[in-house]
Amino acid sequence: MKYVIGVDLGTSAVKLLLVNQAGDVVQEIAKPYPLIQDKTGYSEQDPKVWVDQTVAGLSDLMKDFDQDPKDIEGISFSGQMHGLVLLDEHDEVLRNAILWNDTRTTEQCQQIYDRVGESRLLDITKNPALEGFTLPKLLWVKEHEPNIYAKAHKFVLPKDYLRYKLTGKLQMEYSDAAGTLLLNVSEKSWSKEICYLLDIDVNLCPELIASHDEVGEVTLEIAEKTGLAQTTLVFAGGADNACGAIGSGILEDGKTLCSIGTSGVVLSYESSNDKDFAGKVHYFNHGAPNAYYTMGVTLAAGYSLSWFKEVLAKEESFEKLVAEVGGVPVGSNGLLFTPYLVGERTPHADAAIRASFIGMDGSHERKDFVRAVMEGITFSLNESIEIFRENGKVIDTIVSTGGGTKNEDWLQMQADIFDAKIVKLSSEQGPGMGAAMLAAYGCGWFDSLRKCADEFLHVDKEFLPNEENVSMYKQLFEMYKSVYHSTKQLSEGLLAFRK
Template structure:
């Protein structure tokens, strides 16, 4: 039997999956690492933590593997998007990585619009200038840490740095590069025009290749540390959302994905780059060659629930905290939550907005608040679905993965709020499976990713929307959408009181 490994470098942990040729998960290891949040709006990580924890995870995976290590043929990666890793002339990290959910770069986003032009930026990069993207972070370092910027030889995205440390080879792929605001998405090349306009040397940008592209093999040092053979083939991999799409079978028109991890996304496959959403949703290169996807983002989806657990149920696991969730009526007994606890992305690109509980009274119990958090996260994702539907896209079936696919009650809530069939897969580890599929395809096991998907993805249960619930949620959704406009100015004024 042959095997491949998918490495999913997330925001809170790295997850490593071992999969065989039959598409079965044969081993799984997760290792967590901390966020560094020195100020409100600042979110960083030490890239060395990614390497250390990934090596630990791979070593643990191989130590429990009962077959021969030589049967593990390939490895590929999924990674958190947009993060900035700066390397010096010796390929050493110059500072902590600035992550996708860091919101310090509002000024730099405005600078980009002034230098490039909002319409021109959209025509080249297919995306608006938002705080989470990589280019604003580069400009922030240039402006605020000039000595570090002057030493920078190249920038890398998180999973690209990890792959470099495992192989000694520096590259990026198109799906991850599409989230930098430096890629010409249609032409699949770094944009000289954008680089020149903002004063960034294009040589800071790494070489590009396809997500299934062969990079090399692991180094002798990594082989010794992990137990993997030096002959293990390494493939580029892709952005976490692109890999989530691959691992969920979102490989043809009409396919839609809801992925609830730290952030939450609603993602839809696009055959071409010709659709125009006028920047309301993201438009990225897919991990599948010459394909694209559109995507709406809730910045704090699973993170809102994790925050709630850590704050109000620290000693309980998620199952314990959510016990009785299905018994709480729709609307959480008159309680609404907006998941803007780190700002928001879609449809409100707003770094200052913050979350709210609306309608609290003395009768509410903790489980009411938990239900409100889950409903609020799902309402936020529904705003992206609303944008897709208003553009003419048909969305009647959605594959759900991530933390939101682990709870039966939440899956039914998704079906009712989205007013669509929700399909649960045999594994909700979409990005990790997508990374493994890229390795399997790269190793030549299959003639296409679509053929690979037929083996690696399997629907195990479908949740149908309940009409009575759909109507109640439509009413609540209108109230939910009012909260943003009615709290926007309050949150702007409160910002000066935050650390």
């Protein structure tokens, strides 16, 4: 039996999957690491820790592997997007990586709009300037740490740095490059225009490669440390959302993913680069060859439910908390919730807006609030789906992953609010599986990623929309959308009273 390894470099841990040719996860290992948050809005990590924990995970995996190490034919990567890793002329790290969830760069985002122009930025990168992206971080270092910036020779993203340390080869692949605001997404090349307008040396940008490209083999040093064979082929990999799409089979038009984790993502496959969403949703290069994906984000999806639990049901399990929601009618007995606990991303890029319960009265019980939170999260995700549909996309089948699959009432709720068939996969490994599939495809096990998905991914259950519920939810959705505009000024006024 032959094997591949998928490495998912997340924000809190690196996760490794050993996958065989049938798509079975033979072994799974996770190694945690901390965030560095010295100031409000700052979020950093030491890239060395990523490497150390990945090597430790690979070593543990190989200790339990009782076959020939050469049977592990390939390894590939998924990784957290947007993080800035600055390297000097010797490819040594100059400072801690600034992560995707770091929000210090509001002024730099405005500088990008002032110098490039909002319309021109969307023409080139297909995305607005947001604090999470890489380019604002690069400009922040240039302004606030000029001595470090002067030593910078290249920048890469987190999983690209990890791959470099395993192979000695330094590149960035397209799906991650699309999240930098420096890539011309349609042309798949670095934008010399943006670099010129912002006085950035285009040579800081590394060589570009495709997600399934073979970049080399593991180095002798890594082979000796981990027990891997030095013949193990290494493939470029992709951004976490691109790999999550691959690992969920979002590999053809009409296929859409709804992933509910701490944040929530609605991601849809795009076969072309010529659609215009006016920056309302993200538009990135896919990890699949010559493909793209559009994506909307709810910042506090699963976080809204975990917040509710921590505040009002700290000692209970999630299973007990949501056990009664099936007995609560559509609309939670007249209670609406907007999940703006940390602001919102899609369709409102608004850091000041805050969450609301609307319609509370003395008859409401805790189970009404729980269902309202779950409905509110789903309404927020539906705003992304609405944008897709308004731009001509047909969305009739949605693969649901993450916390939203843990409760069948919530899966039915998604079917009714999204008015689409909801598919739950039998095995849910997301980005790590997507990375493993890129390695399997790169090793030549399959002619295409779609054939790999047919072999590796299987449907567990399907949920069809209930027409009566669909009708009621359409009315409620219109009410939900009005809450943002009705509470925006109130949220801004209350900022002065927050500690």
